[in-house]
Amino acid sequence: MRQLLALAASDLRMRIRDRSVLIFALVVPLALMFVFNLVFGNTDDIEIEPVTVAVSAPAGDDLAAVVGEVLRSLDGMDGLDVTVRETTADDGRRQVEDGDAALAVLVPEGFGEAARTGDAVTVEAVRGDEAGLEADVVLSAVDGVLDQLGTGAVTARAGLAEGIPPDQLAALAEQATAGGPAYELRQGEASDEQLDAGASLVAGQAGLFLLFTVSFGVTSLLVDRETGTLARLRSMPIPAWTIVGSKALVSFVLGVVSTSVLLLAGSFFFDADFGSPPAVALLVVCVVAAATSVMFLIARVARTSEQAGIATSIVAVVLGIGGGAFFPVSATGRFAPLLDLNPVAALLRGLGTTSGGGGVADLGVPIAIMLGFAATTWVLSRLVPDRGALA
Amino acid sequence: MTTVPSAHDVLVVDSLVRRFGDLTAVDGVSFRIAPGETYGLLGPNGAGKTTTISMIAGLIAADSGTVKVAGQRMTPATTEPRRHLGLVPQELAIYPELSARENLTLFGRLQGLSGKALSARVEEVLELIGLADRAKSLSKEYSGGMKRRLNIGIGLLHQPTLLILDEPTVGVDPQSRNQILESVEALSADGMAVLYTTHYMEEAERLCDRIGIIDTGRLQAEGTRDELIRLTGGVDTIRLSGSGDLAAAAERLRALEGVERVEADRRTATLTVRDAPVLVASVVGTVAGSGVTLADVEISRPDLESVFLHLTGKALRD
Ligand SMILES: Nc1ncnc2c1ncn2[C@@H]1O[C@H](COP(=O)(O)OP(=O)(O)OP(=O)(O)O)[C@@H](O)[C@H]1O
Ligand SMILES: [Mg+2]
Numbered sequence: 001m002r003q004l005l006a007l008a009a010s011d012l013r014m015r016i017r018d019r020s021v022l023i024f025a026l027v028v029p030l031a032l033m034f035v036f037n038l039v040f041g042n043t044d045d046i047e048i049e050p051v052t053v054a055v056s057a058p059a060g061d062d063l064a065a066v067v068g069e070v071l072r073s074l075d076g077m078d079g080l081d082v083t084v085r086e087t088t089a090d091d092g093r094r095q096v097e098d099g100d101a102a103l104a105v106l107v108p109e110g111f112g113e114a115a116r117t118g119d120a121v122t123v124e125a126v127r128g129d130e131a132g133l134e135a136d137v138v139l140s141a142v143d144g145v146l147d148q149l150g151t152g153a154v155t156a157r158a159g160l161a162e163g164i165p166p167d168q169l170a171a172l173a174e175q176a177t178a179g180g181p182a183y184e185l186r187q188g189e190a191s192d193e194q195l196d197a198g199a200s201l202v203a204g205q206a207g208l209f210l211l212f213t214v215s216f217g218v219t220s221l222l223v224d225r226e227t228g229t230l231a232r233l234r235s236m237p238i239p240a241w242t243i244v245g246s247k248a249l250v251s252f253v254l255g256v257v258s259t260s261v262l263l264l265a266g267s268f269f270f271d272a273d274f275g276s277p278p279a280v281a282l283l284v285v286c287v288v289a290a291a292t293s294v295m296f297l298i299a300r301v302a303r304t305s306e307q308a309g310i311a312t313s314i315v316a317v318v319l320g321i322g323g324g325a326f327f328p329v330s331a332t333g334r335f336a337p338l339l340d341l342n343p344v345a346a347l348l349r350g351l352g353t354t355s356g357g358g359g360v361a362d363l364g365v366p367i368a369i370m371l372g373f374a375a376t377t378w379v380l381s382r383l384v385p386d387r388g389a390l391a
Numbered sequence: 392m393t394t395v396p397s398a399h400d401v402l403v404v405d406s407l408v409r410r411f412g413d414l415t416a417v418d419g420v421s422f423r424i425a426p427g428e429t430y431g432l433l434g435p436n437g438a439g440k441t442t443t444i445s446m447i448a449g450l451i452a453a454d455s456g457t458v459k460v461a462g463q464r465m466t467p468a469t470t471e472p473r474r475h476l477g478l479v480p481q482e483l484a485i486y487p488e489l490s491a492r493e494n495l496t497l498f499g500r501l502q503g504l505s506g507k508a509l510s511a512r513v514e515e516v517l518e519l520i521g522l523a524d525r526a527k528s529l530s531k532e533y534s535g536g537m538k539r540r541l542n543i544g545i546g547l548l549h550q551p552t553l554l555i556l557d558e559p560t561v562g563v564d565p566q567s568r569n570q571i572l573e574s575v576e577a578l579s580a581d582g583m584a585v586l587y588t589t590h591y592m593e594e595a596e597r598l599c600d601r602i603g604i605i606d607t608g609r610l611q612a613e614g615t616r617d618e619l620i621r622l623t624g625g626v627d628t629i630r631l632s633g634s635g636d637l638a639a640a641a642e643r644l645r646a647l648e649g650v651e652r653v654e655a656d657r658r659t660a661t662l663t664v665r666d667a668p669v670l671v672a673s674v675v676g677t678v679a680g681s682g683v684t685l686a687d688v689e690i691s692r693p694d695l696e697s698v699f700l701h702l703t704g705k706a707l708r709d
Contacts, residue, residue, distance in 0.1 A: 229485070231480045
C-alpha cells in the first residue's frame, strides 16, 4: 500500500509537471463551455408566452369534449399559460388567421362515434404563422390525447363484440384516456429532472472530458511499457496489482478533481445550480469510477499508447455525444435502452435530479448504472487477453 | 579456472526455454553465478540475452526450466526473490519528468527503503553515478550518458545481491562508457554479483570473471576468458624484431618450456607459444642473452571474437 501511494504520488507529480493533463482536463473543456455558451446561449432566453387556443367540438360528443378538457388542464403546467376558447370550426380558423388565437383545434362531427367504433377520424389543427414554441407544446399534448383515444377506440371495439351497452363504452373510453400517461410523460420530461441549458452544457462537457482526463493515468501504463520502466517496476518486490492500482488511483484522483472543478467553475460562470453537494459528489465519484474502468479496458486492448489515445477519443466522443454532452439525445427502437446505460447520460440524469432538489436517496438509478458500468468494464478488462503484455 | 557450483550461488539458471510463436528465443540455457562474481552473457543482436534476463528477473514466464535467485524460485508471481535483484533494463527505464533524486527516491521506496536510510543511500548513489550536482534537474534534460548512469544507479540503489545489467553501454560516448565500466568494476570489487550482457567483447573481457557465449538462444560455451580461448585450440604469437642474429637465438628459444614453434631470420622471429604474457619475459631475456638488441616485441592472442567465430562460424558483429 505504501508503495502504491509512492507510485501514485510520483505519477501525479509527473502528470502535473507535464501540463497536458491540466490542458485537457480543465482548460479545453472550460474554453468549450464558453464557446458553446456563445453559440447556443440564446436558447437560454426562451420565454414561454401565453397562448390562446380555439377549440371547436361537436355538441353532445363527450369524447370530443375530452380534447377541450385536456387543453384547459395544460394551463399552469410547466409555466404554460393556456386560454381555451370554445367556438365553431370556421370561427376557429378565422381567429388563427387574424392572429387572435395561436392555434385552432377542430374536432369533427362524429368524432366520439368514430373513436368508439375504431374508424379513422382526423382532428384538424391550425397553427398560426406567428405561433411560438408554446403552440408546439400544446400541439404535442393534443397528439398525445389522440393517441390515447386510439387506445380508447380499441377498447370500445373489443367491448362491442362482447355486447356491452354503448353508454358504458363511452365511460370505458374516457377511463382509458384519463388513465393513459401520454401527456404526463411529456410533463415528466420537461420537469425538474431536466437540467437547464447552462447546467447541461457544463455537465455535458465535464462528462465528455472526464474520459480524456482519466486516460492520462492509464496511458502512462502503456508509456511505461514502451520505455522499459514497466519492466523495471515489475522487477521490484511489489505485487503486480500495485502498479495497475497506482495508475487507477491517479486516474481516479485526476477525474474527481477535474470534474469537481469543472462543475464548480460551471456553476460560477453559467449560473448552473446542481443542488445538494453530497449528492453531486456521490455522482462524481461514481462516474469517475465508470470512466476509469473504461480506460483499463482500453489499456488492455491497445498495443501502444498511441492506439490507446485514439481509442480514448473514440470512446469519449461516443459516450459523450450519446450521453447528451452536446445536445439532448433520445433514441427510439430496440437499442434505445442501451443509450441509458451510458455513464455520461447517467451523470446528466443524476445531476438533473439533484438540481431539481433531489438528494442521495433519489439517485438510485444513475448510481446503479454508473457502478454497473464500472463493474462490467472492469470484469471485461480482466477477461480480454492483454495484447501488449510483457508476457 | 571455473568457479565450483555451490549451494550458495546467487543465481542458478536451469534449462530455460522460451518461445515466441515458432521462434525459440531461449533454448535450454543453464548457468550459475557465485557471490561476488561477474558473469557476462556475450552474444549478437537477437541472441536471446534480454529474453533470458526477463525470465531471470521474473518479468516473463519460462516455457520450461527454472530460475533461482538467492536460493528462491523466481517466477512472474513471486515477490520475495526480487529483493535480492537489481535490474538495469536495456531501455532507459527512468521517468523523464522526475529529477535524478526523485527517480532514485521513488524506486528506492519501491525496493522497500525508507526514511533516513533511503535519503542517505540516494545521496551516496548520486555521488557514485556522478550526478550529485545535477540531482535536481529533470532527467529529460540530461545527456544520453547521464541518463544511462541514472538508469544504472536505480538498479544498484538497494545494494542487491545480484545486479543485472542489460547492455548498459549501448549508445554511450567513450567517456561515459568508461565511467560505467569503472563503476561496474567498483561494485564487483565491493562483492556484488553482476550479470552483464553485451555484444562488445572488450567489455566482457575487461569486466567478467566468466563469460557465457550465447547465440540463437543457446549457450554455445562458457568459462573464463582463457578457458574459452583454449577452445579455439588457438595459441599465442610473439613477434620479435631487432638487430643482431635472431636466427642464432632461435635454437635457445625452442628449448624454452611453453614455446611450440619458432620461425626466424636474422632480423625477425615469430614464436608460437602457449601463454604469451607469462612467457614473454623469459623470451626477451633469452634473446638479449644471445646478444640481440630488440627493437620491437609484439604479442597477439586470439580474442573472444575468434572464439565466437570458431563456435558459430560467424562474426560477433556485422
Ligand atoms: N515479445 C516478443 N515477441 C516476439 N518475439 C520476441 C519478443 N521478444 C524477443 N523476441 C525475439 O526473440 C529473439 C531474442 O530476442 P532478445 O531481445 O532476447 O535478444 P537480445 O540478445 O537481447 O538482442 P539485442 O542485443 O538486440 O538486445 C529475437 O529474435 C526477438 O525478435
Ligand atoms: Mg537485448
